[in-house]
Amino acid sequence: RYFGPYMEYRNYASVGAKSDHLSTLFTVGWHKGEGYDLTPDATIGPRNGRYASLAPGYNPYTFDTPLANQYILATRFPMYTPPLESTSGSAFNDMNLSNKTVYRATDNLILTGQFYYRHLDQSAVDASPPRTIFDRRNKTHDFMGAFNVDWIASQKINLNLNANYSRFQDLYVTDQRKADDLDSQQRTDNAVTELRTRVDYKISENHVTSVGAENLQDQISSARIAPDCRRTYPNVCYEDFNPLLTKGQSINGNAYRFRNAFYLQDEWRVSDKPRIQIVPGIRYDHDSIYGGEWLPKLAVRYDVTDQFRIRVANGLGYRAPSFQDLYFNFLNPGVGYRVVGNSDLKPELSRSYNFGWEWDITKRIWYSSNLFHNNVDNLIGYRTNPVRDASGLMVFQTSNYQKAMTQGIESSISIRLTDIVTTGVGYTYTDTKDELTNLPLEGRGRHRWNLNLRVEEKSSGISLSVFAVVFGKQPYYCIKNPFWCNPDLPSNFDSLETALNQESQNSIQNLLGALPTVLSDYCAEKNLSYCTTSPTYGYRMVNPYTNLNIRLSQKFLSHFQWFVGVDNALDTWDLQYNPQRPKFYYFGLDGKFAFSDVKLKNGDS
Structure with missing residues (x-):
């Protein structure tokens, strides 16, 4: 069960x-x-059914608990742990502004400028047993600006230049109540500047060679990085002499990196009938922290007929850890988890192979499939730490x-049933393996299905869309004991779970x-449990769920459209593995107007 107001308001306008x-x-x-609460002991009442544990008149029972029940809990259950006020989903206030401007200086020269700004203010309540409550707040400023030049220099040469700058600033505050x-x-302050350039040389109508270069400058100031005074001689900071100087504030460290890349690609249509297209390429990426790597690739397209096409591709991929991968630190005690970075990460190198085909079966039926296989060294992903942190939170860490x-297969089929009804079905099978531990x-679940249905009746303006995604069970790691996983008991059986774990470790x-x-x-x-006293790991297959979204709309009076819908219509969520927003209803109104007599003249401001 869950309780809370769950009201959301959304407005936007474009001109x-x-x-x-x-x-x-x-x-x-x-x-x-407004925030919501998914915890099992949530009850209807003020502040999501919780009483602040340190507030005057604190009552250690959920809202509106009968006096008889309070007496039984107090006398017969002395180990009863009262619920503390907390939220699972943060309340938020999100404002954004964006612009895109295109100037066609000549038929051969196009200049494009755009920017995006977002201010996000989030607030939540976190609980730390037995009786500590925190008010948490995030204030974020996010800006991105870009300028792009497309120039047809001649009949054979095209030039593209792109520059963009982004800035992310975040203030994260936790305020302990009554203390x-x-x-x-x-x-946190992260600034990124990126420059990209590309030259296309047309050898012939069917043959184009592209060469390009990229440069990225990335600078971050974060409390997750050791302060500069700790990393340079004499390794002493001001707070060592006066701890009260920075009480309640984290001292930031700074980090800087740059990345350079160069690439060459040749796109050659060897034949028109049948169409055969070959795209070889090579790229060199160099990161100032992790070094560089040469990355070749090859893609081939072959049109067997006008209705049936085959695509084959393989290549190398390289990904250096981002600053977020290295230093991220996010807590959500209301849901019971914590996400942290890992400063010991290594860069990821992948080898990918793809074989796919597309088939226009009829004018109303389209089918596609793709077989894929990837081998990855040092794959960067989130791994669950089987041992919770000191405050009892589940820890997800980049590893x-x-x-x-x-490896696996992706398939989809789209069908236009009538002039107003279209539908589609897709399926993905993914087999994954950590080759060191054999887990x-x-x-990453093996099975995923998706279904979409759209009905659009143009004369009445009515439109109905249904979209569903079905996820099969996913593996999550656990400590083996030594041949099977420890039991994952409810939180009120923590003492029993601890005793069982201790007994099994003694036996091992x-x-x-x-x-x-x-x-x-x-x-x-090698994760072999039968010949070691160290912890070894197995996995549980858990958390199958379906997301179903439905939306109904109708256009009227030429300029307006009303709409109503429901997201997560089946109300699927899980506090531990899938803390997504519960069933959510919405409705709204859109309006669109055009004034053909409004003109912009060159030189107008």
């Missing part, structure tokens, strides 16, 4: 103007939502899978404690 040479479009939006000892304040494999990759130590250390370490590395 633009267009002339022969200049067009511009401004969009402004506002989105506000200041655990207050904290963290600031390297030393050697990983993913599947965590959180008594049974395998005499094994040589070298053998035990080898078995631990």
